[in-house]
Amino acid sequence: MTCEEAEVLLHALIDGELDAGHSREVETHVAGCARCAARLAAYRDLQQALAGGRLRHAAPASLRTSIERTLPKPAARASRRAVLKGFFAGGALSAAAAASIAFIVLRQDRDGYILGEAISAHLRSLQAEHLTDVVSSDRHTVKPWFNGKLELAPPVIDLTAQGFTLIGGRLDYIDGKPVAAIVYRRRVHVINLFVGQDLGAALPTRRLETVQGFNILRWREQGMNLLAVSDLGREELEEFGDKFDAAARAERAG
Numbered sequence: 001m002t003c004e005e006a007e008v009l010l011h012a013l014i015d016g017e018l019d020a021g022h023s024r025e026v027e028t029h030v031a032g033c034a035r036c037a038a039r040l041a042a043y044r045d046l047q048q049a050l051a052g053g054r055l056r057h058a059a060p061a062s063l064r065t066s067i068e069r070t071l072p073k074p075a076a077r078a079s080r081r082a083v084l085k086g087f088f089a090g091g092a093l094s095a096a097a098a099a100s101i102a103f104i105v106l107r108q109d110r111d112g113y114i115l116g117e118a119i120s121a122h123l124r125s126l127q128a129e130h131l132t133d134v135v136s137s138d139r140h141t142v143k144p145w146f147n148g149k150l151e152l153a154p155p156v157i158d159l160t161a162q163g164f165t166l167i168g169g170r171l172d173y174i175d176g177k178p179v180a181a182i183v184y185r186r187r188v189h190v191i192n193l194f195v196g197q198d199l200g201a202a203l204p205t206r207r208l209e210t211v212q213g214f215n216i217l218r219w220r221e222q223g224m225n226l227l228a229v230s231d232l233g234r235e236e237l238e239e240f241g242d243k244f245d246a247a248a249r250a251e252r253a254g
Contacts, residue, residue: 001029004213005127006036008119014043022127114200115211115227117174122192122214122229125170125181131190132168132183142169146180152224154180154195157247164191164240174199184240191230191240199225206241208234217241221248 006029013026030036125131134145143156149171158166164184172181172194179196199218206219215237217228228244230237 001025003029003033003036005123006030006033007039008116008123008212010036010040010043011116012120014040014047025127111200112211114175115209115216118192118194118199118216118227118229119212119214121172121174121181121194122190125172125183125192126190130170133170135168137166137168139166142166142182145169146171150178150180150196152180152195152197154182154224155221155226155248155251156182157244157251159184159240159243159247162243162247164243186230186232186236186240189230189232189236191228191232191237193244194227194229195224197224199227206245208238208241210234219245221245 006026009022009026013023030040134142136142137158137160139156139158143154146154146169154169156166156169160166164186167183167185169180169182172179172192174194174196175198177196177198179194179199182193182195184191184193202225203218203220206217208215208217210216214229214231215234217237217240219226219241228237228240232240
């Protein structure tokens with residue numbers, strides 16, 4: 001196990017989410033790697049700090065000033081009813097602002113969680129030697145294999161002639177939900193293309209990100225989320241996305 005692979009699994013280890021086999025592999029690696037051992041210790045310290053409520057941060061006085069500026073100025077001789085009305089209005093405004101901020105943070109955290117789940121699924125497929133359930137370079141064999149296994153029909157495109165060899169597909173899980181994993185190979189690099197619904201943010205355009213040492217290209221097509229995960233270089237993964245899109249459009253047009 002490499003340090004990059006161990007780093008992906010450290011959080012799952014301290015949360016008790018790994019099976020016995022993967023836990024043993026990570027612990028064996030950590031026992032012989034000072035860098036990963038230090039990282040694991042830091043994660044555990046952070047977990048204990050969060051659980052104990054030791055991480056607290058007081059809101060700055062400037063926040064109160066900013067909120068007060070947005071509220072209407074009370075009349076010089078306001079009645080008690082007017083004062084109370086203004087107070088409750090201010091409380092509602094503050095609550096709405098806090099709820100909006102919390103919603104944005106939760107959306108961002110969920111998006112990061114989905115990307116981490118996709119990377120974990122990619123690593124599992126390599127480590128457990130379970131890369132494919134159906135082995136074939138024929139899209140007409142791979143695509144119908146998913147019938148009845150998912151509530152969607154994943155696009156299966158043969159890009160062998162374009163340098164990305166279709167080698168098969170499998171059923172996988174992200175966020176506890178079944179997804180299609182369509183597997184391609186570029187030289188020695190594996191590309192797992194995960195296809196499902198509600199897989200992170202609904203992006204208006206295709207986005208390429210690097211997370212935990214892996215490149216993830218994601219976009220939305222025909223009401224489905226697509227996430228291509230690989231250690232392939234960014235430019236080549238972008239090329240994969242371009243050729244996949246072009247072939248998928250041509251197929252729909254035909």
